[in-house]
Amino acid sequence: MTTSMDWTRLISRDRPGSRLLIILLIAIIAVLLVAPFALTGAKAISICVKIMIFAVLVASFDLLLGYTGIVSFAHTVFFGIGAYGVGIAIIRLGASWTSLAVGASAAIVVSVLLALVIGLFSLRVRAIFFSMITLALSAAAQTLATQLSNLTGGEDGIIFRLPPALMPSFRLLDTKIFGLTIDGKVVCYYFIFAMSVTFVLALLRIVNSPFGRVLLAIRDNEFRAEAIGYPVFVFRTLSNVVAAVFACLAGVMLSLWLRYTGPDASLSFEIMLDILMIVIIGGVGTIYGSIVGAVAFLVAQGYLQDLLKGASAALGSLPGIGKVLSPDRWMLWLGLLFILAVYYFPTGIVGVLRRPARRLDSSSKPSAKERLSIVYRWMGRAR
């Protein structure tokens, strides 16, 4: 009895809401946990790490989109601040745990201040300003990162070393465990795993706190939330700050794994689109969606690009087809998929899994707005 209570406390009593989803989540965590032992090949492992990083990044974005009802395009900026913060600190102060901590905390401070300023200026009047201003900011941040080349390494980015315990040459144990040498890379993997689990659980706690409930109220009816005494502007700004901190931490995780950071790795608009895509595929406003979505999307991304390459090689002789199917045009398919997902799959995987047994009347097609309100209803039911 006590164990089951502890279990629900761990996930802040926010049950996944579907048996299949529970099985799925346990399976994902189990695979990620044993991945360094079970999976061979650098690509599979790097997809696993990407999943753990994006789970945090997207969950923090979900706090904004799904729980507060605002769209930020500056999420990659905070992601980049985290990644660059660690990189720059290590380059300047040497590869030690202290400089890692200094870099990460400096990045968090910068993120908090920037998110506060953005919120103060753009959320004061109308939430739509926020989207426009964050878009401008993310463009400016990309330019800045490439311009300040003595600090950020410009287009090339920066390569750096980590504390010795996280470097591949490090040996934790002399003997192999299940045929795997426990080197610094494996230590780093489990370090990131621990961070990812902690941060996602923390976000789950935040969205289920009284603070998270106020955010939901604002999302559903801004006017009413203000009328019953919750300052909408303050709550939205705070939510932006919290999301920024977690995005920044995801950036720290990224630089820990890659030992590299650059504009394309952390700041590009492509990553922003990945975030949007994952949050929609996984299920908006569920947090769990970020985990499931990251798995579905990143696995598909890792292997679909190969598929496109094959298809374009096979059909390349036909005029025009080769160009459209070329792996360079990956964003075309991603964009189309994104639009279709927003229209026809707005509840995402988690929403579908949580769908109540009573089927919706399939003959009457709900409008886009109705579909979105259906999403909100489902989310309410799950609670």
Added chain:
Amino acid sequence: MNRSDLMPLALLPILMGCAYLAIGNPAAWFTLTIAGVAMGMIIFTVASGMTIVFGLMDVLNFGQGIFITVGAYLSATVFASLSGYVVSPYLSENLLVILVAVVAAVAGAGMSGFLFERLLVKPVYGDHLMQILVTTGGLIVGEEIIKIIWGVQQVNVALPPFLSGAFVIADVAIERYRAFAFLAGALVFFGQYLVFTRTKTGLLIRAGVHDREMVEALGYGVRRLFVATFVSGCALAGLGGVMWGLYQQTLVPQIGSQMNVLVFIVIIIGGLGSTGGALLGAILVGICANYASFIEPKVALFSNIALMTMILLWRPNGLYPASAR
């Protein structure tokens, strides 16, 4: 717009004066100011359509940049296929090719705008969150289609002889094309001014921006009006694309989304739904960008964000908010 409210206009001389003190060289300052105003007029061409679209129907198109790109690339194609006319020494042939390019760009952008509206925007009227997501998706797809048609390499556009080079008045070099862009932008502004103040359609649009429900209650179909406005907004973006492409003289597929950032800043500064505000905002952004890239090139884009921040501190709704919403 409150007609007696002239305070925001003072920003222009203030900004120019501060820049003059920072630059300290009258000739350079004057050249930069002219360049800035020309750039502002180009941005205004795009921003005016977008701000009206937002004011009228509360639709914010994050994909507007794609029509800028379409316009720029179509005009580049026209220039390339009629290159004989472009380099011709006769002014009439130069003007003809520019006219053909403008018509092609406006028609192409307008048509793609119509498709965009029907396919993407129509299903999500009244829902900002969905609009932002869907139109962003549209921007990505559009950009990729541009890459498929025109390739990823940058395309160079040559200016006709009568627009290239500069003329010098009392030590101040003024590039011909900038003067031309200024005139074209002024023409667009006066054309819009006439449409808004002298035609019934213009009256309905202004009334719709101010209070859509009332106009609908009086029996006018705002939705149909909106589609027409949306398409003309896209056509204007196409025209802006032609002007911007000739200004830059090199085209990349991201040209539209890059400019879109400036357009957003202009719309926020000007106040949503206000053409006059957009004009003032565009000129402010144009000169600010030019001064900043002269004084400290690395922070050029941030200078505009700083400008916007300061203006929002003063007037949180922008300089001249026209919409009652």
